[in-house]
Amino acid sequence: MTEEMQKMVERIVHLIRKPGLAIDENTPLISSGLIDSMALVDLLLELEKITQMRIPPGKVQPRDMDTVAKMFATAQRVGKPRR
Amino acid sequence: MARFFNLIDALVAAPAERPFITYWSDEDEHQTVTFGEFGSRSRVQARLLSDHGVAVGSRVVIIMPQGVAAMAVFVGAMMLGAVPAFLAYPNFKIDPSKYRAGLAGVTANLNAQIVVIDDEFPDDMLGHVSLEDGASLLRAGDGRATGREDAVLLPKIAPGELAFIQHSAGTTGLQKGVALTHSAVLNQLEHLAVALKVDESRDSVYSWLPLYHDMGLIACFMLPMVFHMPVVMQSPLDWVIHPETMLQVITEYKCTLAWLPNFAFQFSARRVPQDEFTKYDLSSLRALINCSEPVRGTSMDEFRSAFAAVGFQGAALQSSYAMAENVFAVTQSETGRPSGPMRICADGPRFRKEHVVVPVADGTPGAVSFTSSGCVLPNTRIRIASDSRKQLDVVPVGEILISGECLFTEYFNRPDLTAAAIVDGWYHTGDLGFFLRDELYVIARKKDLLIVAGENLYPQDIEEIVASHPAIHDGRVVATGVYNPDLGTEDIIVAAEVERAAFLSDAEQIERELRNLIVHSMGVAVRTIFLKPPNWIVKSTAGKPARSTTREKLLGEHPELTFKSQETNLL
Numbered sequence: 001m002t003e004e005m006q007k008m009v010e011r012i013v014h015l016i017r018k019p020g021l022a023i024d025e026n027t028p029l030i031s032s033g034l035i036d037s038m039a040l041v042d043l044l045l046e047l048e049k050i051t052q053m054r055i056p057p058g059k060v061q062p063r064d065m066d067t068v069a070k071m072f073a074t075a076q077r078v079g080k081p082r083r
Numbered sequence: 084m085a086r087f088f089n090l091i092d093a094l095v096a097a098p099a100e101r102p103f104i105t106y107w108s109d110e111d112e113h114q115t116v117t118f119g120e121f122g123s124r125s126r127v128q129a130r131l132l133s134d135h136g137v138a139v140g141s142r143v144v145i146i147m148p149q150g151v152a153a154m155a156v157f158v159g160a161m162m163l164g165a166v167p168a169f170l171a172y173p174n175f176k177i178d179p180s181k182y183r184a185g186l187a188g189v190t191a192n193l194n195a196q197i198v199v200i201d202d203e204f205p206d207d208m209l210g211h212v213s214l215e216d217g218a219s220l221l222r223a224g225d226g227r228a229t230g231r232e233d234a235v236l237l238p239k240i241a242p243g244e245l246a247f248i249q250h251s252a253g254t255t256g257l258q259k260g261v262a263l264t265h266s267a268v269l270n271q272l273e274h275l276a277v278a279l280k281v282d283e284s285r286d287s288v289y290s291w292l293p294l295y296h297d298m299g300l301i302a303c304f305m306l307p308m309v310f311h312m313p314v315v316m317q318s319p320l321d322w323v324i325h326p327e328t329m330l331q332v333i334t335e336y337k338c339t340l341a342w343l344p345n346f347a348f349q350f351s352a353r354r355v356p357q358d359e360f361t362k363y364d365l366s367s368l369r370a371l372i373n374c375s376e377p378v379r380g381t382s383m384d385e386f387r388s389a390f391a392a393v394g395f396q397g398a399a400l401q402s403s404y405a406m407a408e409n410v411f412a413v414t415q416s417e418t419g420r421p422s423g424p425m426r427i428c429a430d431g432p433r434f435r436k437e438h439v440v441v442p443v444a445d446g447t448p449g450a451v452s453f454t455s456s457g458c459v460l461p462n463t464r465i466r467i468a469s470d471s472r473k474q475l476d477v478v479p480v481g482e483i484l485i486s487g488e489c490l491f492t493e494y495f496n497r498p499d500l501t502a503a504a505i506v507d508g509w510y511h512t513g514d515l516g517f518f519l520r521d522e523l524y525v526i527a528r529k530k531d532l533l534i535v536a537g538e539n540l541y542p543q544d545i546e547e548i549v550a551s552h553p554a555i556h557d558g559r560v561v562a563t564g565v566y567n568p569d570l571g572t573e574d575i576i577v578a579a580e581v582e583r584a585a586f587l588s589d590a591e592q593i594e595r596e597l598r599n600l601i602v603h604s605m606g607v608a609v610r611t612i613f614l615k616p617p618n619w620i621v622k623s624t625a626g627k628p629a630r631s632t633t634r635e636k637l638l639g640e641h642p643e644l645t646f647k648s649q650e651t652n653l654l
Contacts, residue, residue: 017584039618040175041324056108057320058148060175061205080111 001025004050008068011046015039025069030062040065047071053079086273089240089265091162093309094122103307105315106150107332116151118311121158124151124226128159130235132197135221139164139238141196142248142495146170146186147223148201149294149318154304155226156199157294161246164238168193168248168260169295173208174320183210192496193248193260199223242266248495249300251407260495261407271301271410271489272309274460278415279340279370281310288314289338289368291322291329298342298375301411327355330363330393337367342403345376346558346627352389353557366394370418374403376627377525377543380426380454387423397423404456404525408510409463410489414523416457425455425522432606433477435538438469440478440517440524449606451544455522463487466509467518480517480539482529484509515541531630533564535573535607542630545609548600549579554593556580559620561633565610565644574610576644578637584616611644613637 001009005025012023016034029035035043043065048055053075064074087093097103099119107113116124137143143160145167147153153169160167170189173182187210190198196218200209204222212220246265250258275281288307292299307314315336322329329351333341343351373383387397400423404414416424430441431449443450459465469481486509493501504510515532516525526541533540542562549560559580564573579597581587594612601609621632638644 015584042617044175045324054109057175057324058108058172058318059203061173061208062175062177062179063205063207065175080109 002072005068005072007050008043008046008071012043012068015042023068025072026067028066029068030066043071047075048079048082051075051079052082054082055079087269087309088242089244090246090268090305090309091158091237091240093269094118094125094158097122097308097311101311102313104151104154105313105336107315107317107328108321109328110331114151121151121155124155125158125162126235127226128156128223129162129237130159131221131223132156132159132165132199133163133235135197135219137163137165137197140245141165142193143167144170144190144193144195144198146172146198146200146204148172148203149316152201152223152225153294156223157247158308159226161240162237163235164240164244165196166245166247166262168195168250169293169300170250171293171295173205176320179208182208186210186212189250189258189260194496197221240265242269245492249297249407250295259497259500261491262493262495263410263491267489267491268301268305268410269309270462271412271460272306274462274489275302275306275412275415276310278412278418278458278460280418281306281312281340283311286310286312286339287336288312289316289329289333289336289341290314291317291319292342293319296375297405297407297411298344302342302372302374302405326351327359330355330365330390333368334362334364339367339369340372341368341370342372342374344627345373345379345382348373348382348386349557352385355389360393363390363393365390366396368395368399370401371395371399372401372403372415373424374405374412377527378402378424378454378456379543379547380424380452381547383423383454397421400424402454402456404483404514404516404523406512408491408504408512409485409487410491412460413463413465413485414457414459416455416522424457425520426452427455427519427524428452434480435540437477438480438539439474440480440519441476442478442519453524453526455519456516456525457523458521459523460487460489463489465518465523467516468511478517478519480515480526483512483514483516483523483525485512486510528630531563533562533573533575535564535575538607540575540605540607544605545575545577545601548604549577549597549612552593552597552600554581554586554589555597556582556617559617559628561620561628561630561637562609563630563634563637565638567610575607576611576613576637577609578613578615578620578633580615580617580619582617587614587616590614613641 059078097118101118102115103118103121105115143165157167190212199221242265248260290303383400398421402416402424403412405412428450430443431451433441464486466484467481469479513529515529531542545562546560550557562577567574621629623629
């Protein structure tokens with residue numbers, strides 16, 4: 001797991017607030033019901049911050065955000081460098 | 084009398100070289116099409132639709148991302164005399180199963196011949212899209228010229244024919260398809276343009292509003308199309324994630340007219356980072372219209388103070404009462420009045436107990452304040468249906484009924500709902516309000532009214548007080564009533580989202596503070612306040628809290644709220 005992914009995992013653990021919960025970059029988040037799709041706005045903003053990219057939200061679907069690894073792959077696919 | 088026979092004639096009459104739609108994604112990605120180019124793209128889409136059997140009267144459902152391509156398909160369908168309807172495009176915030184269920188309900192009701200989607204539409208979101216026999220799913224391109232656009236024969240469309248269907252606000256799946264004729268839409272636009280003093284040589288519209296909502300479709304697409312004005316648009320998602328882009332776009336394109344729902348005034352004032360203020364200039368805005376939710380003076384004050392520093396003129400603040408069933412606007416405040424929409428103070432106890440408005444001086448203890456939605460458009464009539472007996476010097480509060488030449492024809496395929504809504508030519512809006520000195524004041528939805536020990540309470544008032552607490556997320560509060568058979572009246576319960584989940588550890592303290600706030604301002608005690616984590620409240624497609632769905636969720640999670648009376652226990 002990269003340092004950036006680690007930051008995102010920490011953010012998600014903070015968001016879920018379930019004691020003792022361990023997640024990694026491949027843990028399903030939405031499809032498993034750990035986070036609901038409404039929380040994704042926060043996560044998308046966080047992803048923009050961590051990657052220093054601009055991510056057009058219109059090009060992102062729920063399945064693109066289901067794991068931390070997929071989030072970073074989505075940033076790679078649709079993100080643009082920030083000016 | 085409208086200037087044009089139908090909406091397509093209005094587009095054809097536009098100067099071909101004039102810029103029409105600018106779609107803005109970010110600084111590096113934006114495109115502008117002229118009226119001429121837009122007409123040509125619409126004809127390409129008409130040809131494509133015609134090749135797939137779309138003809139006069141066919142329903143065409145469009146589920147494409149906000150932008151020029153979707154708009155060209157919409158107009159292309161109208162060119163054929165077909166009846167298009169925009170539906171919300173799926174996005175990462177929408178729960179896939181809810182989206183699929185909503186889509187199935189709406190498409191079944193419209194009985195569409197064709198559903199048009201874009202190339203990138205995720206197949207897993209389609210679920211069960213309901214189509215007529217022989218109907219099809221079509222992926223449309225961007226409508227750039229193919230050389231075939233002139234080959235399709237376009238029918239002559241009479242003013243009384245259906246132009247399109249727009250959906251009333253509501254949670255997905257329960258939305259009603261409001262069927263509108265060309266003449267109803269043109270009549271609305273003529274009168275709205277007069278009320279707004281539209282001048283196509285200097286006006287331009289800014290919008291992030293979704294095209295499946297009346298503000299986005301009528302005010303920000305049909306109005307510019309018929310009055311030949313430019314419109315600069317963004318997607319609602321781009322705006323909600325980066326609300327500062329609204330200021331950036333208005334600054335760059337010097338837009339003069341914009342519409343926003345009430346929550347967006349507060350949201351913008353609180354979320355736009357101040358460190359970039361030097362880049363913005365809102366002085367071009369001459370009307371920023373608060374529309375589609377009850378208008379709150381405090382939300383507009385917040386916007387005015389936040390953005391005065393970037394040239395925003397207080398006189399630009401306006402209000403309007405609008406609904407899909409009347410095409411769009413019923414009222415519009417008078418533009419150019421320096422103080423913005425009228426505000427009045429009324430006797431609080433008499434308002435709650437007798438359901439009447441008795442104006443009192445500003446600052447009177449216990450007074451309630453209201454912000455006007457403006458004067459009624461000339462081709463629309465309003466009545467207030469009130470139960471209170473006639474008294475001198477008081478203004479009755481009641482359900483707003485409307486009639487006139489912009490009224491919708493029917494809820495598509497739902498004669499039952501149409502008959503319940505339009506009685507003797509008057510549409511029963513379900514909204515409560517009052518009429519004072521020629522202006523309409525809208526208070527709340529009738530079904531949301533809480534009746535506690537004979538007093539009429541409006542959930543919005545309680546919600547506003549709760550949302551003013553710093554630990555509560557603004558706009559994410561629902562107040563509702565549950566019947567208490569032991570007391571024979573309703574108890575108020577409140578669900579409120581905290582700003583951060585960490586605040587839940589202080590729940591007791593916050594609840595105590597909220598109770599005090601409510602008792603001090605309204606003189607009533609709430610039975611229970613439920614503090615909920617962020618994103619708990621159910622929202623409608625327009626992004627507002629869906630009060631009744633949230634209420635069901637609350638009752639589901641807290642079955643103890645549903646009282647059993649002693650009599651029931653004996654049975």
